[in-house]
Amino acid sequence: MDMHQNLDKFSASLNAFYSSRLIIVDKTISDFLKMLASDNDYMAIVADSARTSSFKQEFQKAIVNDENGLSFRLPMNRRHIITLVVGLLFEFDRKDISVIEFVRKFYPMEASHDSYIAFCDNIIKPFGEAFKAVYLGLEENEHASTTIADLEEKPFNEKAKEESDYWLNLIMGGVLEDSSFSKSEQKDALTLIKGMMYVTELANPLLIKLVWIGLKNVLGTRKSIYRELKEVESILINYGVID
Numbered sequence: 001m002d003m004h005q006n007l008d009k010f011s012a013s014l015n016a017f018y019s020s021r022l023i024i025v026d027k028t029i030s031d032f033l034k035m036l037a038s039d040n041d042y043m044a045i046v047a048d049s050a051r052t053s054s055f056k057q058e059f060q061k062a063i064v065n066d067e068n069g070l071s072f073r074l075p076m077n078r079r080h081i082i083t084l085v086v087g088l089l090f091e092f093d094r095k096d097i098s099v100i101e102f103v104r105k106f107y108p109m110e111a112s113h114d115s116y117i118a119f120c121d122n123i124i125k126p127f128g129e130a131f132k133a134v135y136l137g138l139e140e141n142e143h144a145s146t147t148i149a150d151l152e153e154k155p156f157n158e159k160a161k162e163e164s165d166y167w168l169n170l171i172m173g174g175v176l177e178d179s180s181f182s183k184s185e186q187k188d189a190l191t192l193i194k195g196m197m198y199v200t201e202l203a204n205p206l207l208i209k210l211v212w213i214g215l216k217n218v219l220g221t222r223k224s225i226y227r228e229l230k231e232v233e234s235i236l237i238n239y240g241v242i243d
Helices: 003-019 022-037 040-052 055-062 078-094 099-106 112-135 158-177 183-202 205-219 223-238
Strands: 063-066 069-072
Touching (some): 003 022, 003 040, 003 112, 022 040, 022 078, 022 112, 022 205, 040 183, 040 205, 055 063, 069 099, 078 099, 078 112, 099 112, 158 223, 183 205, 205 223
């Protein structure tokens, strides 16, 4: 898929937010995260952004309560916007933060749908613009690599990585031996498995969760590696990366 087709796919998935409504946006969020996790180029952008900024720090800084009242303000740096909004969508998807409560709290209006559209205009739209700009290399010397993500976001220790690598290697072997995979499916699966090994090394929960969504989406129905995949999922749950 070329750059323009990739951007069209991204735009279509983002536009789905505007076609949705607040009470049914859960599926839109889930579908969007799966779309991100399914593409290596998107994954690279999220990974690079997450290495240079922390979701927790950006989230705390975004909440402003001043003479104008309570508001949620995105950072200026495009990669920091990406980290913040992808992390926020993950929190919504996991139900750790209620998207309905978030929208009503920061975009209070008489009509619920008006609040939701304000959320799309102030969060989803600028996120899409930032993501596309980074994808096209239009970063305008934002010093993206100068801010390092905080260590508090790294619950994955060496023991957890060793445990997950053991099962991921078994999954890789299972994929190579399973003749039901087409060449393209096998290539995508191996890329995600290697990506999972890479992000567990970085120990960044945001990256691990994103790759896990892609890995589970691609391999979740394969009986030959079902047990191994469940073992990886158990490790992520035990170490607090996913619920």
